[in-house]
Amino acid sequence: MTSDPRPALLRAALAAAECGWPVFPLRPGDKRPTGHRDADCPRTGRCTDAHQTPEQRATTDRALIERCWQHAPYNIGIATGPANLVVIDLDLPKDDTDTPPAEWAQPGVYDGADVLALLAERHGQPMPVNTRTVQTRRGGLHLYFTAPPGKTLRSSGGRIGWKVDVRAWGGYVVGPHSTVGGRPYTVLNPRLPAPLPAWLGDLIAPPAAPRPTARTVLERRVVHANAYTARALRGELEKVLSAGEGGRNRAVYMAAFSLARFVASGDLSEQAVAEALTDAGCATGLPAGECRTAIRSGLTRGSQRAAGRPAATTAGGASNGRRPKAALLGSDPQQPTIPVTTGSRSAA
Numbered sequence: 555m556t557s558d559p560r561p562a563l564l565r566a567a568l569a570a571a572e573c574g575w576p577v578f579p580l581r582p583g584d585k586r587p588t589g590h591r592d593a594d595c596p597r598t599g600r601c602t603d604a605h606q607t608p609e610q611r612a613t614t615d616r617a618l619i620e621r622c623w624q625h626a627p628y629n630i631g632i633a634t635g636p637a638n639l640v641v642i643d644l645d646l647p648k649d650d651t652d653t654p655p656a657e658w659a660q661p662g663v664y665d666g667a668d669v670l671a672l673l674a675e676r677h678g679q680p681m682p683v684n685t686r687t688v689q690t691r692r693g694g695l696h697l698y699f700t701a702p703p704g705k706t707l708r709s710s711g712g713r714i715g716w717k718v719d720v721r722a723w724g725g726y727v728v729g730p731h732s733t734v735g736g737r738p739y740t741v742l743n744p745r746l747p748a749p750l751p752a753w754l755g756d757l758i759a760p761p762a763a764p765r766p767t768a769r770t771v772l773e774r775r776v777v778h779a780n781a782y783t784a785r786a787l788r789g790e791l792e793k794v795l796s797a798g799e800g801g802r803n804r805a806v807y808m809a810a811f812s813l814a815r816f817v818a819s820g821d822l823s824e825q826a827v828a829e830a831l832t833d834a835g836c837a838t839g840l841p842a843g844e845c846r847t848a849i850r851s852g853l854t855r856g857s858q859r860a861a862g863r864p865a866a867t868t869a870g871g872a873s874n875g876r877r878p879k880a881a882l883l884g885s886d887p888q889q890p891t892i893p894v895t896t897g898s899r900s901a902a
């Protein structure tokens with residue numbers, strides 16, 4: 555018999571609650587909440603009036619937590635929204651075939667941490683690692699931040715980048731000392747959560763901008779160019795405007811990549827291309843911040859191609875193209891490194 559895991563889990567649940575983070579029980583050894591789903595709700599007990607989601611059930615009440623975790627070795631769900639937390643969840647690829655899509659396919663980009671580093675670099679910001687960090691059971695990272703005042707950020711999966719999930723309102727994280735598949739979630743950096751960097755907040759919930767229509771985009775943007783350039787610009791704008799929801803970011807990136815040669819030849823200004831593509835991207839509903847990031851990235855890569863250079867990464871700088879992972883883990887050399895090999899990973 556192994557020792558009773560309940561006291562340690564109870565202590566961890568109480569520790570989270572003492573930080574003001576409401577917790578709720580997850581099934582023992584599992585990431586899923588206890589209890590029934592909305593679809594199976596009996597509308598009795600705590601759900602008499604309406605189904606109570608885990609986010610609504612989550613509590614910081616010491617007595618309730620003690621009663622719950624004395625009952626069974628539940629894992630710990632931290633309700634990020636009510637906890638005023640935004641957790642950036644940096645995942646690892648599932649297997650060797652799980653490789654970054656075109657927008658993120660650069661030397662040195664292997665996982666969510668690399669994508670966040672690339673995003674930080676594109677925004678001219680340091681990698682936001684000086685904050686509470688929890689290592690997930692597969693070796694991914696949870697970076698904890700306090701939510702910006704006056705902004706309600708929602709959870710999302712992969713929207714700001716490949717393998718980068720956001721856990722905020724409508725989501726939760728598995729707290730440290732929970733164990734899934736026999737492997738624990740552990741605290742790598744115990745400091746208090748830092749405030750969410752503003753650029754990340756803008757990326758998660760871009761400031762609202764008026765949405766131009768597809769027609770005004772074309773009318774406004776294709777007037778001041780020679781016929782050949784205008785045709786190319788119109789063609790790229792139309793591709794962006796007709797992109798489906800899943801392909802908008804890539805369409806903007808590809809358009810910028812393609813139009814970079816007109817910037818290189820002096821037929822279009824970089825500003826004109828950026829403004830036109832931002833307009834077009836926003837007209838499809840893509841947030842302006844995402845447009846700008848895709849445009850910057852596409853223009854950079856496209857101009858490298860136009861100059862006849864191989865499309866080298868602008869990122870990293872390590873001679874093997876790999877981003878130094880140690881930077882992620884702060885200055886403590888004793889901290890474990892993030893596994894980057896894909897061979898040893900078992901299924902989720």
Ligand SMILES: [Zn+2]
Binds near residue numbers: 590592594597604
């Ligand atoms: Zn219910």
